[in-house]
Amino acid sequence: MPPAPDSRTDDEVLAATDVAVLLRYGLTQDAFRTALFGDGAVAAAVTLDRLGVLPRSLVFVAEIVRSGGLAYAAELPEPLPSPEPAAILRDWLSGAAQTAGTPEGDTWAARWLAAVAEIIALRRATREGTP
Incomplete structure (x- = not known):
């Protein structure tokens, strides 16, 4: 009998989810939006939470996207305070801006960033045992 696969x-x-791909398709095609706001948002939250990103930082970026657009937010030198998560977020935003840089895409992206921030806040509250 073969050994059982390692559980993850x-x-x-x-x-391991490719958030950048989900963003490109989820912001432009309704059929992928559920995946973007489901697994994509949780995957982004897991990735950024592991790097110590605070929810309020993402809420701030969401407001920038809402008011200035994806392309503008992607060009920010430091969209987040720490270099590694900032590079990841910049990559996600620049990829999304190439395909979804429209007012509607900007609105969906801002909503998605706010959802990711909320998931990070919930993950932290759960770890800390606070309601």
């Missing part, structure tokens, strides 16, 4: 946690599986 949901966090590990979601962290």
Whole structure:
């Protein structure tokens, strides 16, 4: 009998999700939007939470996207305070801006960033045991 495959946690599986691809398709095609706001948002939250990103930082970026657009937010030198998560987020935003840089795409992207921030906040509250 072959050995059982190594089990991975949901966090590990979601962290391997290609968020950039989900953003490109989820912001432009209704058929992919559920995946973007479901697995995509959780995957982004897991990735950014592991890097110590605070929810309020993402809410701030969401407001920038809402008011200035994806392309503008992608060009920010430091969209997040730390270099590694900032580079990841910049990559996600620049990829999304290439395909979804429209007012409607900007609105969906801002909503998605706010959802990711909310998931990070919930993950932290759960870890800390606070309601």
